[in-house]
Amino acid sequence: MGNSISLKKATVAFDERFTLTEIDWSITPSQHWMITGSNGSGKSALAAVLAGMGEITTGQISGLPKNVGLVSFEAQAELIAQELKKDDADIMDVISVGTPVREMIFDQCADPELATQLVEKFGLSALLDRAFRKLSTGETRKVMLIRALSSKPDLLILDEPFDGLDVDALAMLQAHLETLISTVPMVLVLNRFDEMPDFITHVAYMDKTVIDKKGNEGKNDAGHLTLIIDRQDKTAFNELYQLLHLKTTDLNIPEIDAANKLPELDPSQPLVCLKNATIKYGDTIIVDKLNWTIEPNQHWQLSGPNGSGKTGVLSLITGDHPQCYTNDIFVFGFQRGNGESIWQIKQFIGYVSTSLQWEYRVSTSCRNVIVSGLYDSIGMYSKATDSQKKIADEWLELLGMKDRADSPFNKLSYGDQRLLLIARAMVKRPPLLILDEPCLGLDDMNRQLVLALIEKICAGSETTVLYVNHHAEDRISGIEHYLELVKKQ
Structure with missing residues (x-):
């Protein structure tokens, strides 16, 4: 040495x-x-x-x-x-x-x-x-x-x-x-x-x-x-x-902005239904004939090794994967490929992932990052209403970031950026909340805060959680359904 x-x-x-x-x-x-x-x-x-x-x-x-x-x-x-x-x-x-x-x-x-x-x-x-x-x-x-x-x-x-x-x-x-x-x-x-x-x-x-x-x-x-x-x-x-290992208790999730309330979905229909879904690149099959149905109020944990296709399956659901139209996919009452727009689908989804964080490179305030979740946009392109600002500030207070409402998002630490993107995903109370490794890069206190927030979402009746993770100790109370993908040889 x-x-x-x-x-x-x-x-x-x-x-x-x-x-x-x-x-x-x-x-x-x-x-x-x-x-x-x-x-x-x-x-x-x-x-x-x-x-x-x-x-x-x-x-x-x-x-x-x-x-x-x-x-x-x-x-x-x-x-x-x-x-x-x-x-x-x-x-x-x-x-x-x-x-x-x-x-x-x-x-x-x-x-x-x-x-x-x-x-x-x-x-x-x-x-x-x-x-x-x-x-x-x-x-x-x-x-x-x-x-x-x-x-x-x-x-x-x-x-x-x-x-x-x-x-x-x-x-x-x-x-x-x-x-x-x-x-x-x-x-x-x-x-x-x-x-x-x-x-x-x-x-x-x-x-x-x-x-x-x-x-x-x-x-x-x-x-x-x-x-x-x-x-x-x-x-x-x-x-x-x-x-x-301090934990925050007595958390209250801010209410949704009434002007941005989402359309009602048919409660008798599944949120997501994949039939024999396959993802392949050339002759290499990543996901082979996956059948998966996600019902309302049914919380899932998706797991599997690196390269097993977890992110690909999520992209099929969100419509971001080029092969989503070559598969039999039903989401929020829409049959993929029957004329629906990608925004008709995305309005019902809150999403957090590492790739989203890499894409969120615009210079905007912490408050606007949260409000942008109501528009499914990266950045803000219209002025936030007083009601939207109030709700965003409630989220910032919950995250211990009230004093940074006007601070630039791209100047924050990696962990603080992740916390804000989670709030952005949750702010509209979506029917489906997709959390792809949401605790990646977070310290113990903020991770416990995030896990507690997700547990509250699971305990309610408005949002179904799809949780992707590698850490067994981060399992969420209220998630009782599990899907494990296996990497193809």
């Missing part, structure tokens, strides 16, 4: 979005750290400093390694954004197919032999020639992990490495990290306290305050390293565990 890393009274700025203030922290080569804290507290920013990011305005930072292996949601989103830009190229006679997975992994790879082994272990061998942007969220994360692990890093920084991975991939990654304990210092950013690996020796807890240049309450978000805990200190460790 290399030298110690030291931060002394270091204040680090990240554009105008966020500042880490007066960080005192040292990492010795024999230590493995977990960084945790609430959403927006600067967990990812602190990890990014170790990778050489941010502008040091005061204090000192020394010992940063030259070769850092980094995996984060932000880095993953940046790669996706770079691939999406290829679609925007002003070349009318060229169709961009995107960068193949093989090139993403092996170009400039420091350890091709290890990369080849990890490709096999992660089950990506058959996907090497597929375009990177065509991968599922979990498959994309696996590519990022392989790139970092095979880079022969002096320091390995993994920001939420376990989110989005199926059970087998999660176990494989955890086992591989165990083999690196004696050779590579690791820093893991984890929102889920119960995901902390046994080899973690120390915990750094981040907190957030809002200050202005005079040190008073103001508009600039600032993160502080509040607690540093040695795992051997059992008393301090247990207190931090309790802090991160």
